[in-house]
Amino acid sequence: MALTKILLQLAGGMWVSIQIFIVTLVFSLPLGLLVSFGRMSKNPVIRAIVKFYISVMRGTPLMLQLMVVYFGPYYLLGIKVGNGYRLWAAFIGFVINYAAYFAEIYRSGIQSMPVGQYEAAKLLGYTKPQTFFRIIFPQVVKRILPSVTNEVITLVKDTSLAFSISVLEMFAVAKALASSQTSLIPFVAAGLFYYVFNLIVAVGMEYIEKRMNYYQ
Amino acid sequence: MYLLEMNHVKKAFDGQGVLRDISLSVKEGEIVSIIGPSGSGKSTLLRCATMLEEMDGGELNYLGEKAAWNGPDGKAIYAKGEKRKEIQKNYGLVFQNFHLFPHMTVLKNITDAPIHVQKRDKEEVYSEAMELLKKMGLEDKAEAYPCQLSGGQCQRVAIARALALNPRILFFDEPTSALDPELTGEVLKVIKSLADMHITMVIVTHEMAFAKDISDRIIFMADGVIVEEGTPEEVFSSSNERTQSFLGRYGEG
Numbered sequence: 098m099a100l101t102k103i104l105l106q107l108a109g110g111m112w113v114s115i116q117i118f119i120v121t122l123v124f125s126l127p128l129g130l131l132v133s134f135g136r137m138s139k140n141p142v143i144r145a146i147v148k149f150y151i152s153v154m155r156g157t158p159l160m161l162q163l164m165v166v167y168f169g170p171y172y173l174l175g176i177k178v179g180n181g182y183r184l185w186a187a188f189i190g191f192v193i194n195y196a197a198y199f200a201e202i203y204r205s206g207i208q209s210m211p212v213g214q215y216e217a218a219k220l221l222g223y224t225k226p227q228t229f230f231r232i233i234f235p236q237v238v239k240r241i242l243p244s245v246t247n248e249v250i251t252l253v254k255d256t257s258l259a260f261s262i263s264v265l266e267m268f269a270v271a272k273a274l275a276s277s278q279t280s281l282i283p284f285v286a287a288g289l290f291y292y293v294f295n296l297i298v299a300v301g302m303e304y305i306e307k308r309m310n311y312y313q
Numbered sequence: 314m315y316l317l318e319m320n321h322v323k324k325a326f327d328g329q330g331v332l333r334d335i336s337l338s339v340k341e342g343e344i345v346s347i348i349g350p351s352g353s354g355k356s357t358l359l360r361c362a363t364m365l366e367e368m369d370g371g372e373l374n375y376l377g378e379k380a381a382w383n384g385p386d387g388k389a390i391y392a393k394g395e396k397r398k399e400i401q402k403n404y405g406l407v408f409q410n411f412h413l414f415p416h417m418t419v420l421k422n423i424t425d426a427p428i429h430v431q432k433r434d435k436e437e438v439y440s441e442a443m444e445l446l447k448k449m450g451l452e453d454k455a456e457a458y459p460c461q462l463s464g465g466q467c468q469r470v471a472i473a474r475a476l477a478l479n480p481r482i483l484f485f486d487e488p489t490s491a492l493d494p495e496l497t498g499e500v501l502k503v504i505k506s507l508a509d510m511h512i513t514m515v516i517v518t519h520e521m522a523f524a525k526d527i528s529d530r531i532i533f534m535a536d537g538v539i540v541e542e543g544t545p546e547e548v549f550s551s552s553n554e555r556t557q558s559f560l561g562r563y564g565e566g
Contacts, residue, residue, distance in 0.1 A: 216365055217412035221426040221478065222401060231429065235416045312415050313460040 100282070103274055107286055110270030113184070114256045114294075117266060121191040121252060128192060129199025136204055147200075154197030160261045163190040167262040187259040187266075195252060202244045206237035239309040246302040253295050267291075314377050316341050316403075316482050316513055317362065321383075322371035324357055331357045332368070333537040339482065339515060344508055346524035347517045349534035350559060355517045356409075358534070359486050362515070363406045367391060375403040376481070405475030409487040411467045413459040413474070419446070420455040423474045431478065438477070445473040449503055465496030469503050482513040489520060521560065525549055533559065 135147035154162070167186035170176040210233055218228040257268035271287035274280075317339040324332040331354045339345055347355045360366035362373065364380065368389050373381040380400045384390045392400060413422050423442040427433050446452045449469040459467055468488055475483055488504065489497040501523050507514065508527050518524050524531055525545040532542040533556050540555050541548055549560060 211412075213408060213410060213412035214414065217408065217414070219365065220363060220401075220406045221474070222398065222430040223426065224430075227429060231425065232414055239416070312458040 103278070103283055104286060106274060107267065107270055107283065107290070110265055110267035110287075111290055113259075113264060113266040114268075114290075116184075117187055117191060117256045117259055117264075118252060118294075120188045121195050121256075122249065124188075124192045125195035125199055128196040130203050132196050132200035133203035133207065136200055137207070151197045151200060154194050155201075159190070159194050159255060160258050162194055163187060163258060163262050166190040166193075183262055183264050184259075186262055187264045191252075191255070191259075195248070198248055199245070202241050202248065203237065205244070206241035207233065209240060210236060242302070242306050242309060246299070246306075249298055249302065250295050253298060254291055257291075315339060315374070316343075316376060317515070318372070318374040318377075319358075319362060320372040320374075322358070322361055322368050322373070324354075324361060324366065324368045331537050332361065335371075335534075335537070335539055337362075337532065337539070339513060341481070342511045342513055343529050344514045344527055345516070345530045345532060346528040347515065347532045347534060348519070348521065348524055348559075349540075353534045354537045355534050356486055359406070359484050359515070359517055363404060363484055364391070364397075364401065365406075375400050402478070403481045404484060405478055405480035405482075406484045406486065407468070407471050407475050407488050409490050411459075411464075411471040411491075413467055413471055415459050418456050418458055419451065419462070419470050422459070422470060423477045426474070427477050442473070442477055445476055446470075448506065449473050450499075463496060464492045465499045468492065468496075468500045472500075472503060472507075476507075476512075482515065483507070485514065485516040485518070487517050487519065489518070535559065 132147060132151070135143050136151065138144045138147070163186065166189050167178075167183065170178050170182075214232055214236070215228060218232050223231065256266055259266045260269040260272070263269065267287055267290060271283040274283035315338040317337070319335065319337045322332050322335045322337075323330070335354070335358060337345075337358070347358065349355050357366060361368045361371075364373075368381065370383055370387050370389050371381070372379070372383065372389075378396075378400055379392060380397070381389045381391045391397065414425070417425060420439070420442055423445065424435075424438045427438040427441075428435055443452065443455065446455055449472065451466060451469055451473075454462060454466065454470075459470065462470065468491075472483075472488075485504065489500050492500060497520065501520065504514070504516070504523075505527055516524070516527075528545055530542060531545050531548040533540045533548055533551075535555055541551055541553050543551075548556065551557060551560075
């Protein structure tokens, strides 16, 4: 098979990987904020439930979680799912897993805010939501950006785990091609793809961090 | 009618009495300084007056409106919701450590609350804020961020931010304690200029000469009680032993 044909097939897988990446970030970043609120809730029941959820998400392999999300509906509830569910299962699995990680990052940022900021806001009459969104959150974003960058870079590589539920993303395609062609080239190309993808992510995040440097 | 009225305020932290039956009233236009050794409860008193801290028992009134009163069990009950918000509009507080919002420019620090909390007209708020900055001698710093300012400049911005909401009474919690003597001077000058505008102020301070100079009344606190209060002349020439031993360390102010 010609190299161009290999690359073309890999490009198809690349697009699936990018889809997983984007969907995960778009949904897990806001969901993570919500989860962090639950984690810091005054209600002990909510707090305990959220704490348990986070510990399961962080304490078990993502690959296992993907399998549970994918096979769960049939084995647990007897619902027959079509082939199209694979990608959805990947989306769901990644989003709930990354939301847990992001929640802990948000929490660390929110709890690191000096109490004086809340007190100043209270004296100036800000409501609680105004205090959070106008004063606390913009500062939290700057504080947590380096940790978020770490997580996002891990996510790029983690997308390859969707392979475990037979989602034809980059890695699955590369593996199939490598065995059918008895060649290492697909793996090299895949590795290059992940590397360049992360390079772009790193440059992008660095740009955002620089833009946040307008204050110390 | 008193602008601020605190009656029989009690507050304890972990069973340790910090405020032990304190009563304090402030009239419109009056300037009151609270002095006393560290740990005497001065700051806690301000934090109770501004409802940052809830007192255990006692009454708190602004312009006769009840912010807090004693329940049947002797515990303080606080006004809630809209009522509390209305009462909070009466006062502002300047913190020891400024607590400016670091992600906002100086101008935004001052205008954000009037625009988004009080929902006032933007143009009007901006022109008023520039007036305030001029008064503070900071008109060229409107677009600067707090991290680019000196401590004294930060504190002047914090004063402008509090004034922008047009409070009836302004509290200062050791406004110069985080500043070196040179910067202290510029902040005290600004506070003095507010006195000339007849803004009601309650100032917790360790600047004795300043307190003596600016105040209509001085309150000397120690160990959670008001030991003595009166005109600056009365307090500074007091024959009370506790007052003397405290003021002695400052010479004659």
